[in-house]
Amino acid sequence: xxxxKSSNCSLHLVNTDxxxxxxxxxxxxxxxxxxxDQSESISKLIKSRGPFQAGENIFRMxxxxxxxxxxxxxxxxxxxxxDDGTPLIHGFYFDCELIGIEAIGDTRYQNDAVALETTWICxxxxxxxxxxxxxxxxxxxxxLELLGKRIRYTNSTIVRGRYLSADKRFLLFLNDLYQRKxxxxxxxxxxxxxxxTKGDIAIHLGLRPESLSRALSKLQEEGVIRNRARxxxxxxxxxxxxxCLWI
Amino acid sequence: xxxxKSSNCSLHLVNTDxxxxxxxxxxxxxxxxxxxDQSESISKLIKSRGPFQAGENIFRMxxxxxxxxxxxxxxxxxxxxxDDGTPLIHGFYFDCELIGIEAIGDTRYQNDAVALETTWICxxxxxxxxxxxxxxxxxxxxxLELLGKRIRYTNSTIVRGRYLSADKRFLLFLNDLYQRKxxxxxxxxxxxxxxxTKGDIAIHLGLRPESLSRALSKLQEEGVIRNRARxxxxxxxxxxxxxCLWI
DNA sequence: CGACCTGTTGAACTCCGTCAAGGCGTGTGG
DNA sequence: CCACACGCCTTGACGGAGTTCAACAGGTCG
Numbered sequence: 001x002x003x004x005k006s007s008n009c010s011l012h013l014v015n016t017d018x019x020x021x022x023x024x025x026x027x028x029x030x031x032x033x034x035x036x037d038q039s040e041s042i043s044k045l046i047k048s049r050g051p052f053q054a055g056e057n058i059f060r061m062x063x064x065x066x067x068x069x070x071x072x073x074x075x076x077x078x079x080x081x082x083d084d085g086t087p088l089i090h091g092f093y094f095d096c097e098l099i100g101i102e103a104i105g106d107t108r109y110q111n112d113a114v115a116l117e118t119t120w121i122c123x124x125x126x127x128x129x130x131x132x133x134x135x136x137x138x139x140x141x142x143x144l145e146l147l148g149k150r151i152r153y154t155n156s157t158i159v160r161g162r163y164l165s166a167d168k169r170f171l172l173f174l175n176d177l178y179q180r181k182x183x184x185x186x187x188x189x190x191x192x193x194x195x196x197t198k199g200d201i202a203i204h205l206g207l208r209p210e211s212l213s214r215a216l217s218k219l220q221e222e223g224v225i226r227n228r229a230r231x232x233x234x235x236x237x238x239x240x241x242x243x244c245l246w247i
Numbered sequence: 248x249x250x251x252k253s254s255n256c257s258l259h260l261v262n263t264d265x266x267x268x269x270x271x272x273x274x275x276x277x278x279x280x281x282x283x284d285q286s287e288s289i290s291k292l293i294k295s296r297g298p299f300q301a302g303e304n305i306f307r308m309x310x311x312x313x314x315x316x317x318x319x320x321x322x323x324x325x326x327x328x329x330d331d332g333t334p335l336i337h338g339f340y341f342d343c344e345l346i347g348i349e350a351i352g353d354t355r356y357q358n359d360a361v362a363l364e365t366t367w368i369c370x371x372x373x374x375x376x377x378x379x380x381x382x383x384x385x386x387x388x389x390x391l392e393l394l395g396k397r398i399r400y401t402n403s404t405i406v407r408g409r410y411l412s413a414d415k416r417f418l419l420f421l422n423d424l425y426q427r428k429x430x431x432x433x434x435x436x437x438x439x440x441x442x443x444t445k446g447d448i449a450i451h452l453g454l455r456p457e458s459l460s461r462a463l464s465k466l467q468e469e470g471v472i473r474n475r476a477r478x479x480x481x482x483x484x485x486x487x488x489x490x491c492l493w494i
Numbered sequence: 495c496g497a498c499c500t501g502t503t504g505a506a507c508t509c510c511g512t513c514a515a516g517g518c519g520t521g522t523g524g
Numbered sequence: 525c526c527a528c529a530c531g532c533c534t535t536g537a538c539g540g541a542g543t544t545c546a547a548c549a550g551g552t553c554g
Binding site: 148150 | 329330333335337348349350351352353357377378380381384387388390391392393394395396397398399401402405406407409410453492493
Binding site: 197198199209210213214216217229 | 531532533534535
């Protein structure tokens with residue numbers, strides 16, 4: 001499970017530090033491993049924002065891109081829509097992850113960022129981050145790394161998921177979610193809490209809500225998961241549940 | 248059509264400079280708009296590689312990530328495979344576009360880069376690019392912009408494409424290809440040459456070759472395209488062909 | 495020439511989307 | 525407190541788009 005003393009809790013790191021909720025120093029979300037002066041330079045840039053209530057926008061598509069945002073606590077979905085209004089959900093992001101980076105190099109954000117629950121955010125004005133990168137090569141490297149990770153993340157989820165059936169697609173999603181957000185509860189069960197609706201998950205996976213619902217029922221019948229309202233429990237050995245993904 | 252005097256021919260720019268084949272200065276692919284000294288600094292990093300023949304690898308998944316590559320001429324596909332061997336094609340890249348950037352921040356490349364025809368490449372050792380970014384903030388900005396564009400490109404093609412039928416998915420692909428590589432031939436026809444097989448296109452679109460073939464036949468019947476062996480001709484007004492994508 | 499690769503076409507099947515109905519939990523108002 | 529509405533999820537039946545399997549056409553290259 002999560003290594004609580006992980007030295008890095010940046011986006012999509014598998015063993016993210018779950019203590020981040022409690023971490024008073026936002027620097028842990030970015031710029032970790034820097035010396036004191038450098039960390040302070042970053043801290044000076046940060047503007048704390050929140051709380052955002054469920055359904056509130058952190059930024060909108062139309063907004064000019066100025067900042068990237070580190071989620072301090074809570075969870076966020078990035079959504080947009082096709083020209084005919086069909087909703088798209090590009091991803092779900094949790095504490096110690098960065099959003100807004102997909103707009104880097106553009107004038108506007110590409111999607112709406114909507115809080116899924118009460119959420120606190122750190123705003124990082126990107127032009128200042130860029131300037132600081134010149135002074136702190138390590139920070140430049142970290143930002144480049146984050147962007148690279150985001151590209152790879154899309155490739156390993158969306159691109160890969162296209163070739164999978166509905167239930168495997170969900171398992172791929174669940175596997176990722178478990179790595180980032182999974183917990184072992186009081187009974188020793190491996191569970192993932194879902195701050196988003198199943199409808200949102202369906203959209204994100206490119207499925208209809210009915211199709212996802214059927215996939216979940218099927219996986220429950222097969223004894224792979226237990227499908228609760230806002231929680232998925234992973235039955236058997238974790239590697240069993242996800243084994244079909246790595247045949 | 249292509250603006251031949253375009254000041255920028257970096258990845259996914261809509262009006263890419265088609266003269267790049269003939270451009271003797273690789274700097275046009277990256278670091279454009281820099282002063283003479285800065286351009287020279289970049290030129291010093293570049294190692295020219297090639298020619299790669301069709302089917303030859305420019306890099307492989309297992310290779311340690313050291314460099315990004317600018318395509319000087321020719322075309323390249325990025326491919327990997329699922330654990331069961333199912334092939335995935337992440338994209339096709341042409342002259343003046345960058346490959347390998349999806350590995351930034353990782354130790355290895357994420358996919359194989361395979362030449363589709365005789366191809367010349369400029370290799371840019373990435374640690375040196377990173378160092379140079381510290382000295383040339385404009386270059387840092389350009390690299391960040393390129394990475395951001397790559398994320399957005401995936402969102403606007405793969406993610407969007409998931410919600411489209413086979414024929415519309417192909418039209419979305421064709422529209423992109425026409426922007427990047429389209430030409431008007433001697434007869435005044437709008438055509439796109441295809442360096443890749445239709446099988447490769449199908450894989451890239453998440454379809455079976457048979458399904459793509461049927462979609463192409465259907466689009467030809469409807470008078471939208473003319474489906475040739477290694478060339479697609481766009482019939483009617485260009486906006487007609489692609490209008491269904493922007494309803 | 496025949497082997498091979500690529501692309502096309504046909505027929506049967508499968509999975510997911512669509513439409514429709516209903517269940518469940520929550521919140522609101524009488 | 526119950527009635528009701530509402531959002532979210534589930535289930536069923538049906539249809540359609542894409543897959544699968546198979547056969548074959550056309551081009552290229554030995």
